[in-house]
Amino acid sequence: MTIYNFSAGPAVLPHEVLQQAREELLDWHGSGMSVMEMSHRGKEFMGIAAAAESDLRGLLAIPTNYKVLFLQGGAHLQFAMIPLNLLRGKSSADYVNTGEWSKKAIAEAKKFSNVNIVASGADKNFINVPAFDTWQCDPNAAYLHYTSNETIGGVEFNWVPETGGIPLVADMSSNIISRQIDVSKYGLIYAGAQKNIGPAGLCIVIVREDLIGHVSPSTPTMLDYKIHADNESMYNTPPTYGIYMAGLVFQWLKRNGGLAQMEQTNISKANLLYQAIDASNGFYNCPVVKSDRSRMNVPFTLKDASLDGEFLKQADTHGLLQLKGHRSVGGMRASIYNAMPLEGVQTLVDFITHFAKQHG
Amino acid sequence: MTIYNFSAGPAVLPHEVLQQAREELLDWHGSGMSVMEMSHRGKEFMGIAAAAESDLRGLLAIPTNYKVLFLQGGAHLQFAMIPLNLLRGKSSADYVNTGEWSKKAIAEAKKFSNVNIVASGADKNFINVPAFDTWQCDPNAAYLHYTSNETIGGVEFNWVPETGGIPLVADMSSNIISRQIDVSKYGLIYAGAQKNIGPAGLCIVIVREDLIGHVSPSTPTMLDYKIHADNESMYNTPPTYGIYMAGLVFQWLKRNGGLAQMEQTNISKANLLYQAIDASNGFYNCPVVKSDRSRMNVPFTLKDASLDGEFLKQADTHGLLQLKGHRSVGGMRASIYNAMPLEGVQTLVDFITHFAKQHG
Numbered sequence: 001m002t003i004y005n006f007s008a009g010p011a012v013l014p015h016e017v018l019q020q021a022r023e024e025l026l027d028w029h030g031s032g033m034s035v036m037e038m039s040h041r042g043k044e045f046m047g048i049a050a051a052a053e054s055d056l057r058g059l060l061a062i063p064t065n066y067k068v069l070f071l072q073g074g075a076h077l078q079f080a081m082i083p084l085n086l087l088r089g090k091s092s093a094d095y096v097n098t099g100e101w102s103k104k105a106i107a108e109a110k111k112f113s114n115v116n117i118v119a120s121g122a123d124k125n126f127i128n129v130p131a132f133d134t135w136q137c138d139p140n141a142a143y144l145h146y147t148s149n150e151t152i153g154g155v156e157f158n159w160v161p162e163t164g165g166i167p168l169v170a171d172m173s174s175n176i177i178s179r180q181i182d183v184s185k186y187g188l189i190y191a192g193a194q195k196n197i198g199p200a201g202l203c204i205v206i207v208r209e210d211l212i213g214h215v216s217p218s219t220p221t222m223l224d225y226k227i228h229a230d231n232e233s234m235y236n237t238p239p240t241y242g243i244y245m246a247g248l249v250f251q252w253l254k255r256n257g258g259l260a261q262m263e264q265t266n267i268s269k270a271n272l273l274y275q276a277i278d279a280s281n282g283f284y285n286c287p288v289v290k291s292d293r294s295r296m297n298v299p300f301t302l303k304d305a306s307l308d309g310e311f312l313k314q315a316d317t318h319g320l321l322q323l324k325g326h327r328s329v330g331g332m333r334a335s336i337y338n339a340m341p342l343e344g345v346q347t348l349v350d351f352i353t354h355f356a357k358q359h360g
Numbered sequence: 361m362t363i364y365n366f367s368a369g370p371a372v373l374p375h376e377v378l379q380q381a382r383e384e385l386l387d388w389h390g391s392g393m394s395v396m397e398m399s400h401r402g403k404e405f406m407g408i409a410a411a412a413e414s415d416l417r418g419l420l421a422i423p424t425n426y427k428v429l430f431l432q433g434g435a436h437l438q439f440a441m442i443p444l445n446l447l448r449g450k451s452s453a454d455y456v457n458t459g460e461w462s463k464k465a466i467a468e469a470k471k472f473s474n475v476n477i478v479a480s481g482a483d484k485n486f487i488n489v490p491a492f493d494t495w496q497c498d499p500n501a502a503y504l505h506y507t508s509n510e511t512i513g514g515v516e517f518n519w520v521p522e523t524g525g526i527p528l529v530a531d532m533s534s535n536i537i538s539r540q541i542d543v544s545k546y547g548l549i550y551a552g553a554q555k556n557i558g559p560a561g562l563c564i565v566i567v568r569e570d571l572i573g574h575v576s577p578s579t580p581t582m583l584d585y586k587i588h589a590d591n592e593s594m595y596n597t598p599p600t601y602g603i604y605m606a607g608l609v610f611q612w613l614k615r616n617g618g619l620a621q622m623e624q625t626n627i628s629k630a631n632l633l634y635q636a637i638d639a640s641n642g643f644y645n646c647p648v649v650k651s652d653r654s655r656m657n658v659p660f661t662l663k664d665a666s667l668d669g670e671f672l673k674q675a676d677t678h679g680l681l682q683l684k685g686h687r688s689v690g691g692m693r694a695s696i697y698n699a700m701p702l703e704g705v706q707t708l709v710d711f712i713t714h715f716a717k718q719h720g
Contacts, residue, residue: 003392007399010600015386018394022385026378032363032679034378036559036605039367039682072432072561073582076596080580111578194597199396201432201561201599218471220440222433223580236436237554239561239599240370245396321392322399 004344007322008151008297008335009174009195017248017339035244040237049233049240052247059250059259062183062206069205069225070233070243074192075101075173078203079108081223082145082169082188087113088214090142094118094166096135098157099126099150100328101171109145116141126153128289132161143167143187149175149294151195152326154286154333156294160185167211175296176204177253178338179263187211193242195296196337198249202242253338262338269336269345270295276349283356301331307359308332318351364704367682368511368657368695369534369555377608377699395604400597409593409600412607419610419619422543422566429565429585430593430603434552435461435533438563439468441583442505442529442548447473448574450502454478454526456495458517459486459510460688461531469505476501486513488649492521503527503547509535509654511555512686514646514693516654520545527571535656536564537613538698539623547571553602555656556697558609562602613698622698629696629705630655636709643716661691667719668692678711 005012028035031044038045053068062068071077082105083093092114095106098121109115116138119130137144144163149156151174160182161168167187176191183189188207194200205225213226221227227235253262274293277284277300286293286300302308308331315323325331336345365372388395391404398405413428422428431437442465443453452474455466458481469475476498479490497504504523509516511534520542521528527547536551543549548567554560565585573586581587587595613622634653637644637660646653646660662668668691675683685691696705 005393005397007397007402010396010398010400010597012397013394018386018396022382025382025385026375032681033365034373036370036378037365037367037372038370040370040560042367042682072434072437072599074432074596077432077580077582080582084580108581111580192597194600199599199601200400200597201602220437220444220471220580220583221468222437222440236434237370237552237560239432239559239602240554241559241601242561242599319392322402 001319002347003319003321004340004347005321006334006336006340006348008326008333009192010200011195011335011337012339013198013245014249014252014339017245017252020248021245036241038240040234040240045240048244048247049238052243052250055247055250055254056204059177059253060181060183060206065209066183067207067209067212067225067229069207069228070238071203071205071228072201072239074200074203075171075190076104077223078171078190078205079105080112081225082143083109083112084219084223085215085225086167086169086188086211087142088211090140092116092138092141094138094141094144096130096144096146097122098129098147098155099153101150101152101173102147105145105147105171113142118144121155125287126150126155127287129155129157129292135161137163137166141166143169145169145171147171149296151297151335152329154288154294154297154299155292156296158291167208175294177259177262178266178296180259193246195335198245199242201239202246204246265342266295266336266338269340269342270298272345272349273298273334273336276353280352280356281360283360284352296335296337298334298336299325299329299331304359305330311355314355315351318347320348320351361679363679363681364700364707365681366694366696366700366708368686368693369552370560371555371695371697372699373558373605374609374612374699377605377612380608381605396601398600400594400600405600408604408607409598412603412610415607415610415614416564419537419613420541420543420566425569426543427567427569427572427585427589429567429588430598431563431565431588432561432599434560434563435531435550436464437583438531438550438565439465440472441585442503443469443472444579444583445575445585446527446529446548446571447502448571450500452476452498452501454498454501454504456490456504456506456521457482458489458507458515459513461510461512461533462507465505465507465531473502478504481515485647486510486515487647489515489517489652492519495521497523497526501526503529505529505531507531509656511657511695512689514648514654514657514659515652516656518651527568535654537619537622538626538656540619553606555695558605559602561599562606564606625702626655626696626698629700629702630658632705632709633658633694633696636713640712640716641720643720644712656695656697658694658696659685659689659691664719665690671715674715675711678707680708680711
């Protein structure tokens with residue numbers, strides 16, 4: 001039986017990437033060493049890291065005036081690093097609140113800055129992206145932060161806020177490299193790796209050069225982007241194996257048509273699943289408004305929640321794993337990141353359709 | 361040809377651990393998932409993490425009033441987290457300066473605290489541990505910090521400072537689980553994993569419960585030990601694969617006699633190598649005084665430094681890798697952590713003895 005893993009993160013990785021990692025695990029390219037055993041300053045690993053950065057730059061067409069940093073601490077540490085680095089003498093930052101991950105970013109920013117909530121989906125229980133013409137932006141904000149995809153709520157921006165000259169900051173943890181973007185519209189993009197990029201423990205930051213180098217002297221050195229940028233992410237020992245795995249994923253994307261092809265596949269996958277949910281005559285329900293539905297994380301509930309346990313049990317026996325919804329939402333959630341093949345989504349659709357017929 | 365990798369870190373891992381990782385890479389215990397693909401909140405990974413903690417607790421006989429934390433950011437982030445967490449309203453901390461890693465810890469602590477250097481090996485060019493009866497301790501210090509093994513200088517404490525009631529803090533990055541210790545003598549022990557524990561990107565902190573929970577409100581949440589302790593290292597997504605690998609290393613140690621046996625093997629390995637250096641009639645020299653020589657990192661120079669390149673070249677052809685000394689010291693450095701077998705050290709000894717005969 002083929003297993004399909006719908007975990008929200010850490011999440012499924014491309015099968016051929018895992019196979020390559022397995023083949024190279026004891027001896028990378030005849031070096032006699034596992035990648036895990038290599039000095040980060042040795043020529044072998046320096047080559048691996050340089051290729052990973054170069055491939056990511058190619059995939060996202062990252063302009064040369066942006067630094068790419070391979071950091072640790074996940075998006076959670078970025079929630080602090082962003083105000084600590086980007087306030088640059090200003091006293092307030094703009095935040096959009098579209099759900100659980102926005103709220104976490106906002107709560108942490110309030111430790112270091114005044115926070116202006118420019119718009120919130122709270123009054124509609126976070127089922128949509130607030131329309132841009134309702135946003136109350138502060139012309140003196142140090143930056144504007146938004147969560148381009150809410151992993152828990154399944155709400156995704158399909159447009160980029162226009163902020164004038166205010167640096168735009170995006171938490172792309174759960175939709176980076178799932179679609180084409182114009183990096184030049186952003187001041188800073190960050191993403192924990194454990195959804196679309198690789199194993200947990202790696203966080204990627206893409207930041208415009210002029211925005212860094214302005215921290216106060218009391219900022220911990222490890223929380224200063226400039227330190228990492230000046231040392232090419234080798235100020236201290238980076239998460240070497242995670243960088244290696246990310247590099248394999250980037251190569252896999254390049255071999256398979258890059259982000260243009262990936263985006264088309266992701267649209268097909270998401271359409272397939274949402275159509276099955278919407279065609280269930282209310283047996284299943286996705287609360288998110290159609291225009292703002294995530295291509296990556298599809299939350300849905302069963303009309304009869306008492307069937308949840310049976311649904312999950314049967315899904316497991318069909319090899320459809322980790323479909324249980326986040327504890328804050330309940331129901332189900334299917335995360336269908338880049339590495340989830342179309343066949344996996346089709347298998348899920350067949351299963352939910354059959355289950356609805358059985359129990360409808 | 362058998363390869364022996366003397367990297368200072370990331371460093372050699374036990375061969376049978378890498379083999380097990382390879383076998384389980386695509387499918388952990390029939391789960392259909394790689395460990396890298398598992399939700400950190402799923403039962404599979406929760407079990408892996410709990411076993412890793414339990415095994416480490418067993419190996420080091422960690423008392424129940426100590427928390428074991430699996431963090432990110434390496435020792436470098438600890439350099440900031442320690443003063444941010446352990447000052448507890450005090451204004452000064454004691455630091456011992458025994459070399460490069462002490463200096464880094466001290467420089468970072470100065471951002472947050474007054475620092476009293478109780479003793480320094482600087483006047484002797486860091487070739488020894490300053491005698492305890494010369495230390496100028498501050499009775500009001502929040503804690504006393506020392507580096508139990510200097511990875512670059514090759515200076516190791518073979519005794520534990522007695523600080524009265526002052527919490528003792530040790531950077532054990534390069535000698536943790538290489539020898540038996542009495543954890544109850546410490547307030548906090550920390551160690552980057554990439555030397556004796558597992559892959560880079562994981563940092564282990566062992567901290568006495570009463571010392572945490574005292575940060576100021578302006579401390580980034582991710583830098584508060586209490587947050588990680590209260591959430592059993594799952595406040596955010598931990599470096600799951602690193603924790604898994606660390607767990608395999610702990611199991612390997614348990615299968616092989618635990619730390620009592622490991623310590624004996626490490627003493628044998630270190631004696632073998634130092635004796636060969638000392639018996640070379642000055643062809644090789646280790647500058648560290650004998651009583652303070654590290655069992656983990658053995659720096660040595662060739663009397664004729666113009667032979668360094670030839671030495672490294674020949675070593676490589678004999679499968680003896682990554683022997684080049686740190687850029688700040690020059691010469692050679694053989695790191696002989698737990699995972700370096702006695703045969704690896706014997707092969708190195710045979711090589712250096714032969715090389716000295718050839719060129720002496």
